[in-house]
Amino acid sequence: MMVLVLSACPVGLRGDLTKWLYEVSAGVFVGKASSRIREHLWDRVLETSGSGRAILIWSSKGEQGLKFEVKDHHWDPVDLDGLILMKRRSRTQKTQPPELKRGWSKAGAQRRLGRRR
Template identity: 55%
Template sequence: MTVIVVAACPVGLRGHLTRWLLEISPGVFVGKVSARVRGLMWQRVTEMAMTGRAIMVYGADNEQGLAFAVHSH
């Protein structure tokens, strides 16, 4: 499961994310994608976010069972 939350980002980024994830609330995207797609998506998020903020939470093989990626927080 992958969750991406964006704030103060261009509308085009939100449209891009809806290709792979469901937008369950404005700026909150949830879905299940492969690690490869997740990495490419995050790369696009960091490119398109400009001065906006983004956080990605995804499943990982560690004690908490999840990991984070952060942009401009």
């Protein structure tokens, strides 16, 4: 079983994928294909998607039971001791971080005075 999710991709690519997979919603394709066909479809997506994004998820043997590929997405797959987890990319901050207040916090001031609750 495999799931392919496209966003901001050409309509021609979606039409091409319907030859092999069912389009259950706009840009969401589901089907069962061999590994050779899956790799061929993923290569086709990489060639023709342009600036669009794509995620391919397929079932496999292993602890998680699935594997995936990602193209130009906000989340990146990271291998952590054999488990593939998704890591969100951090945004580059263009503004300065907020200034920290100087001095003691209320809890610190009470601790200095010996007043504990």
